[in-house]
Amino acid sequence: MALATLVASDETTTPDADLKVRYIFEPTAPGAPDQFVTLLVSVDPARAEVPSLTAGIPAANWHEREMRDLFGIVPLGHPDPRPLVVHDGWPQGVFPLRKSFDGSRRVSIEPAEEFPHLAATGEGVFEIPVGPIHAGIIEPGHFRFTSVGETVLHLDARLFYTHRGLEKRMEGLSPLDAFSIAERICGVCSLAHGLGYCEALEHIAGIDVPPRARLIRSIALELERLYNHVGDIGNMCAGASFHYGTATGLRLKEALQQMNERLAGNRFLRGLVIPGGVRLDLSNDVARDLNTTLEHTLAGLDGLMGRIEANPSIVDRLDDTGILSYQAARDLAVAGVAARASGIDRDARRDHPHGAFADRAPLDFHVVTASAGDAMARMTVRALEARESIRLIGELIRRLEPGSLQTILTDPLPGGRIGISAIESPRGAAVHWLRTDSHGRVDRYHLRSPSYHNWPAVALAGQTAIVPDFPLVNKSFELCYSCTDR
Amino acid sequence: MLRIVLNALRTGVVTTRYPWEPSVPPDRFRGAPVFRAGSRLPPPSVCPTGAISERFDEQGRHVGLDLARCVFCGRCAEHPWQEAVTVGRDFELAARARDDLRIEVVADAPVAAAAPPASDSSADLSAVAVAEAEAGVKAEIRSVLGRSLHLRHLDAGSCNACDWELTALLNPVYDVRRLGIDFVASPRHADGVAITGPVTRNLETAVHRTFEAIPDPRLVIAVGACAASGGMVGEGYASAGGVDRVLPVDVYIPGCPPRPEAIIFGILVALGRLDARRALRTS
Ligand code: SF4
Numbered sequence: 114m115a116l117a118t119l120v121a122s123d124e125t126t127t128p129d130a131d132l133k134v135r136y137i138f139e140p141t142a143p144g145a146p147d148q149f150v151t152l153l154v155s156v157d158p159a160r161a162e163v164p165s166l167t168a169g170i171p172a173a174n175w176h177e178r179e180m181r182d183l184f185g186i187v188p189l190g191h192p193d194p195r196p197l198v199v200h201d202g203w204p205q206g207v208f209p210l211r212k213s214f215d216g217s218r219r220v221s222i223e224p225a226e227e228f229p230h231l232a233a234t235g236e237g238v239f240e241i242p243v244g245p246i247h248a249g250i251i252e253p254g255h256f257r258f259t260s261v262g263e264t265v266l267h268l269d270a271r272l273f274y275t276h277r278g279l280e281k282r283m284e285g286l287s288p289l290d291a292f293s294i295a296e297r298i299c300g301v302c303s304l305a306h307g308l309g310y311c312e313a314l315e316h317i318a319g320i321d322v323p324p325r326a327r328l329i330r331s332i333a334l335e336l337e338r339l340y341n342h343v344g345d346i347g348n349m350c351a352g353a354s355f356h357y358g359t360a361t362g363l364r365l366k367e368a369l370q371q372m373n374e375r376l377a378g379n380r381f382l383r384g385l386v387i388p389g390g391v392r393l394d395l396s397n398d399v400a401r402d403l404n405t406t407l408e409h410t411l412a413g414l415d416g417l418m419g420r421i422e423a424n425p426s427i428v429d430r431l432d433d434t435g436i437l438s439y440q441a442a443r444d445l446a447v448a449g450v451a452a453r454a455s456g457i458d459r460d461a462r463r464d465h466p467h468g469a470f471a472d473r474a475p476l477d478f479h480v481v482t483a484s485a486g487d488a489m490a491r492m493t494v495r496a497l498e499a500r501e502s503i504r505l506i507g508e509l510i511r512r513l514e515p516g517s518l519q520t521i522l523t524d525p526l527p528g529g530r531i532g533i534s535a536i537e538s539p540r541g542a543a544v545h546w547l548r549t550d551s552h553g554r555v556d557r558y559h560l561r562s563p564s565y566h567n568w569p570a571v572a573l574a575g576q577t578a579i580v581p582d583f584p585l586v587n588k589s590f591e592l593c594y595s596c597t598d599r
Numbered sequence: 600m601l602r603i604v605l606n607a608l609r610t611g612v613v614t615t616r617y618p619w620e621p622s623v624p625p626d627r628f629r630g631a632p633v634f635r636a637g638s639r640l641p642p643p644s645v646c647p648t649g650a651i652s653e654r655f656d657e658q659g660r661h662v663g664l665d666l667a668r669c670v671f672c673g674r675c676a677e678h679p680w681q682e683a684v685t686v687g688r689d690f691e692l693a694a695r696a697r698d699d700l701r702i703e704v705v706a707d708a709p710v711a712a713a714a715p716p717a718s719d720s721s722a723d724l725s726a727v728a729v730a731e732a733e734a735g736v737k738a739e740i741r742s743v744l745g746r747s748l749h750l751r752h753l754d755a756g757s758c759n760a761c762d763w764e765l766t767a768l769l770n771p772v773y774d775v776r777r778l779g780i781d782f783v784a785s786p787r788h789a790d791g792v793a794i795t796g797p798v799t800r801n802l803e804t805a806v807h808r809t810f811e812a813i814p815d816p817r818l819v820i821a822v823g824a825c826a827a828s829g830g831m832v833g834e835g836y837a838s839a840g841g842v843d844r845v846l847p848v849d850v851y852i853p854g855c856p857p858r859p860e861a862i863i864f865g866i867l868v869a870l871g872r873l874d875a876r877r878a879l880r881t882s
Contacts, residue, residue: 217835217836218836219800219838219839220836246753250752250766251754252759274756274799274805275802276837277756277799278832279832281835281836282833300763300856301763303760363769364772367767374627377627378625378673380858383672383855384629420603423602
């Protein structure tokens with residue numbers, strides 16, 4: 114079993130009158146039954162403490178620090194006492210995800226002491242601070258390298274700069290209004306996160322989405338994976354200073370995002386999915402257009418991968434760079450491309466089937482893995498998965514039968530119920546947890562994005578590379594800050 | 600190497616002709632909603648971002664639409680409001696003043712023309728005042744910059760969609776360098792800043808410091824609904840609720856996210872090479 118997510122909640126206003134911590138685990142064997150096992154701990158608000166699991170389960174590290182910052186539940190014996198989510202002189206004893214806290218007001222910024230970065234010391238050791246504002250069009254985060262010459266001794270990543278308080282913001286909203294936020298937690302995972310929220314909600318409502326809508330959802334999910342993977346391969350070329358590759362990746366991605374706009378009216382596929390089904394149909398015209406676009410993408414991708422593989426100077430940059438070992442990936446419960454490139458055979462499309470992957474007629478679908486755990490392995494897994502997505506979209510389009518697009522949701526939703534879903538987003542499995550209040554509104558929503566579990570792995574892999582290779586290592590993981598920070 | 604050159608030749612020119620030729624968005628594209636005056640317009644509760652407002656006076660019910668807040672979801676044009684609201688195709692929405700993005704129409708009354716924009720909140724009034732007072736400075740910027748612009752990007756807590764659209768401006772299709780626009784690594788090399796996101800509490804200090812590092816005169820462009828108004832995030836314990844809560848904004852670009860052409864339009868507005876949205880465009 115591996116830690117899938119950890120959800121704290123304030124249920125002091127319910128008859129239980131407590132805080133709760135749910136440790137949610139999932140099996141790790143390839144194709145194991147679609148299960149989540151929840152360990153539920155009731156916490157007395159007057160003595161908000163739980164024993165820390167981090168020493169035994171490293172993947173619990175950030176979860177426990179987040180719970181301490183946002184709920185004031187102290188993980189006793191946690192090895193890292195530093196705050197994670199709240200920065201800059203956040204007032205002592207104020208816990209924004211407690212129900213008694215009014216989240217709609219700004220909290221002033223106080224002068225703060227310098228954040229205690231974990232850094233190595235010694236003769237000839239120096240620190241390199243990078244960020245939070247980077248020298249490019251990138252999301253914000255701070256990286257503190259300690260190095261001797263070019264060799265990285267330690268890398269400490271400090272994130273949560275883009276923490277917007279979205280989980281708090283969704284509380285008390287109608288399920289439909291909260292969906293508009295779920296769809297906007299992350300740009301490049303818009304479809305996946307919107308879909309994950311919907312699946313958790315549909316689980317609570319106890320409804321089945323019509324088959325045609327399920328197929329359209331899965332087609333869009335593969336399209337999201339495809340435009341990301343193709344763009345990410347291009348971005349890795351930027352990390353390795355191969356500009357032809359960068360420009361080609363950007364061009365192929367652009368063509369796919371224009372396709373997104375023709376399909377969904379939005380270049381990030383927003384507005385396509387809706388709780389209960391989909392809002393827009395996949396007409397025959399759009400399907401033909403999609404097929405043609407995919408043919409061009411496949412030809413372009415094959416050409417690009419051919420150029421990369423035939424270019425020893427690129428291959429040399431990627432081989433053995435930023436290695437993530439199988440064991441580290443296991444310990445940190447790493448997800449998605451990064452996990453599969455380190456030999457972990459897990460994919461939520463197979464292991465927690467959703468959309469058309471849950472259909473009775475099974476899809477012929479292959480989970481791609483590699484064993485080296487380096488940047489080259491992550492690039493190869495992406496390229497093979499992109500080809501697999503192209504094939505899958507073709508197959509899903511062939512399966513489309515006329516039918517309805519939406520099932521009407523029960524209004525209001527049943528109160529006090531929990532829904533959970535896992536969606537294989539472009540970055541890996543995202544776990545969504547949703548609980549309704551007694552009026553059927555959102556009481557607590559939590560997203561554990563794949564990036565949340567993968568960031569600590571970037572810091573580890575960064576330590577196996579030299580400082581100038583860090584941008585390449587980082588791009589080979591290609592994680593989101595926004596869906597980590599929320 | 601030869602293969603790369605041959606491939607590049609085979610691909611040919613993929614760059615758009617925008618802004619010299621108009622960009623026509625696809626059929627399903629959702630641009631600015633168009634409210635029909637005198638019809639049964641939707642109540643504010645329909646809109647997930649609070650872009651729709653209403654007030655009452657002797658003329659009847661006035662329904663307001665704030666394009667800076669709108670995320671172009673199209674919900675207000677769905678059943679049963681499809682008679683009153685249509686999803687428009689207009690995406691060239693960038694404005695110099697926040698109030699130019701507010702539209703108001705009278706509902707349920709036979710009034711054909713749109714009313715002048717409402718200016719109710721004091722924050723917005725000050726934005727207008729700042730805009731007028733600085734008109735001279737802006738003219739100076741334009742003469743100093745010589746119609747070319749180097750921008751620093753600043754992510755102030757975006758969902759990354761606006762950031763990726765800024766990246767797209769540099770791809771072979773949009774290639775904004777052909778227009779004299781580029782993104783630079785250091786704020787000290789920049790003429791202005793393109794800010795995405797609502798300004799989170801955790802980034803507010805960094806936002807101020809970056810802004811201070813840009814030599815005066817400097818332009819501030821708020822890209823996307825979150826930057827322009829707080830958007831879906833709004834104001835809260837972790838968010839300031841829009842760039843103009845912490846910095847003076849020169850140009851607001853609506854969209855969630857704005858498509859690349861909409862951002863190009865906004866940057867050209869900032870440079871004075873195109874006219875900003877001023878007049879109210881209602882049917
Ligand atoms: S299209 Fe804009 S105004 Fe209409 S409901 Fe959506 S966000 Fe609100």
